[in-house]
Amino acid sequence: MSTDDRILSYLTDMDGVLVHEDHMVPGADEFLAELRAEEIPFLVLTNNSIRTPRDLQARLRQTGLEIPEHSIWTSALATASFLNEQRPGGTAYVVGESGLTTALHEIGYVLTEVDPDYVVLGETRTYSFEAITTAIRLVERGARFIATNPDPTGPSRDGVLPATGSVAALITRATGRDPYYIGKPNPLMMRSALRRINAHSQTSVMIGDRMDTDVISGMEAGMRTILVTSGISTKMSVEHYPYRPTMVLNSVADLAGRVRTPFAAESTSPH
Template sequence: MDLKQLLEKKGFICDMDGVIYHGNRLLPGVKEFLDWLQKEEKNFLFLTNSGQNTPRELQQKLERMGLAVDASHFYTSALATAHFLNSQAPGCSAYVMGDHGLQNALYDAGITYNDVNPDYVVVGEPAGYGLAMITKAVRLVNAGAKLIATNYDLTGPTESGIAPACRALLAPIELATGKQAYYVGKPNPLMMRTGLKLLGVHSEDAVMIGDRMDTDIVAGIESGLDTVLVLSGVTTREECLNFPYRPRLILDGVGDIPAAAQTLAL
């Protein structure tokens, strides 16, 4: 796939952290990319492994950065986790290690909070993460609760550098219990299939844009989408060589896409 073929795609699934922003800092070329998506009437979906915020909050976050995007264009690992648990065990309960984005998604799906004898221990990326929380989770899993993680990210980009993400926070619980968590977010095909359904475009006509080889790019490949790695997040061009699979295209950032459209139109 070259840039011309990329421009012809009907649907765009985009990661957010490292692709659209770092923390509260908008990345270069993002406004132009979004303007191009809307002008060309492309179907697009922001599919994020972060479950800290609700779609409405993500909409407002982009609004503060000067971007107007409807809340229907966002799908998070928190929503995917809530959907998965509700399909597995409707009316179940969970001890939740996560912020309000995850808690709200579970509540809306009818899953109640339970720190005594829950069916599940659900781990996201809580701001108040600490030993007391880990210890409670370990005891509940040892007592029979099933271990669920919202996403497979080991680290994530922030304004001030790389920070530990869900898989790193989950490691002590897995090590202490000897139990392996089930990871719901990318690269799990469950989340990608739901994303494609929300996008309303067949996988052959869609592209996955992300900054991580081990979640975004492998998720796109395994779901039959073309893939674009942007170097604006955690993965470098050199690090790509460590993986047994490749993105179809590597760009400095999403701003390269509208720039290419402008060049080809001349």
């Protein structure tokens, strides 16, 4: 496959790529406008399972980005898609917020703490000792353990917060059972997103700001990858990993005028 092949679809991370905290990354609006003008399907991805696509749409609108609900794919939606394929019409005990509970309700799942098929752990800002204890007991009794993503911490204005991965580690330590993580870096999230827009990995690109989640999951799903340094990873940090993105850019603004052929105009070396 030539790197000059035209790109037919995009997956892009949200935080660090399109927005940074509550502000738009400069040029993100022009990038999305160009995708629309070229009629290129795209999905905006996030590992955070707290908010529904409608909530995220409103958050993005406040930064100046207009993105429809159907173009937003969360780890909660990917988790619901996975469970619907594995065990349609099942039951789950959920530790999480509306983004996750809504996604599971929409696939017909019943949320219960009485002998559920699954314990599903997602992001929440109000983890309770009681809820975690219930989850531990249900996993011990045989409920299958699913977590929306492995991120150990999340950002806040006051510093890092414990996230899904940290709470999952607590449950694992108590039960001896590891969860199956759905979100990045599991390429399952990439594949479910590609199916959502009827896209093929060979003609799709994953844009992200993290080598350890976005780039590796895109690569393992068979896509070409673009690392932007407007978020977490830097050009220097690329050298610490045994795999490499197809391209490194300062931000999505650098894709202006070449969203169809981003790799044709220059070397694909990330130096």
